[in-house]
Amino acid sequence: MNTAKHTPGPWRWEFNRKHKALHLVGGRPLYDLTIMDFERWGTQRAVATLRDTSEDGMNIMHRLPDRLDWIAPFPGRVHHADWCADVIHPDMRLMAAAPELLDALYDLLADYDNGVTDSESDLLAKCRAAIVKATGEQS
Numbered sequence: 001m002n003t004a005k006h007t008p009g010p011w012r013w014e015f016n017r018k019h020k021a022l023h024l025v026g027g028r029p030l031y032d033l034t035i036m037d038f039e040r041w042g043t044q045r046a047v048a049t050l051r052d053t054s055e056d057g058m059n060i061m062h063r064l065p066d067r068l069d070w071i072a073p074f075p076g077r078v079h080h081a082d083w084c085a086d087v088i089h090p091d092m093r094l095m096a097a098a099p100e101l102l103d104a105l106y107d108l109l110a111d112y113d114n115g116v117t118d119s120e121s122d123l124l125a126k127c128r129a130a131i132v133k134a135t136g137e138q139s
Contacts, residue, residue, distance in 0.1 A: 006090040006135075007035045007053060027057070034059050035091050041065075053090050064089070088136060097134035104130045 011026035027033030034051055041047035041063075050070065052060040064070060070089040073081035087096075104127045111123055 005053060006094045007033055007051060011035060033057070034061060037061060039063070050089050050091060090135075093136055094134045097130055100126075100130035100133055 007026050008028055009026055010030070011024060012031060013022065013024055014031075015022050021037075023037040024035040025031045025033060026035050036051070037049045038046040039049055048064045049061045050064055050067075052058070052062055062070075064087065067089075070087060070092075071085045072088050074084070074086050077084065087093075104123070107123050107126065111121070
């Protein structure tokens with residue numbers, strides 16, 4: 001498992017209309033690191049290039065298909081790994097978990113606004129599950 005941490009925030013998407021280029025940037029100093037970029041691959045598609053998060057503070061980019069350590073089969077679907085696999089890069093895990101993280105925050109705020117203080121609630125389990133999805137590590 002890749003134990004590198006995700007790129008520190010804040011993050012933002014930057015679009016260069018003149019060059020028709022889109023990239024995600026973030027890190028410290030503010031927006032100094034490229035998190036994800038895209039380059040043409042073959043005749044029809046683009047491939048994501050991702051920052052090597054093990055190189056702290058560096059903008060070392062790799063094409064996703066060139067980094068097999070960032071790709072893993074889905075549990076129980078190893079036989080499909082050539083055409084449908086999980087991306088376990090730390091920044092990609094965080095992006096994939098964003099909907100669950102936002103949902104857990106909404107629920108947490110709703111409980112707070114309603115005076116719910118049960119520390120063993122299902123909400124804490126939901127928050128922990130979202131964090132595990134984002135980081136790939138049990139808390």
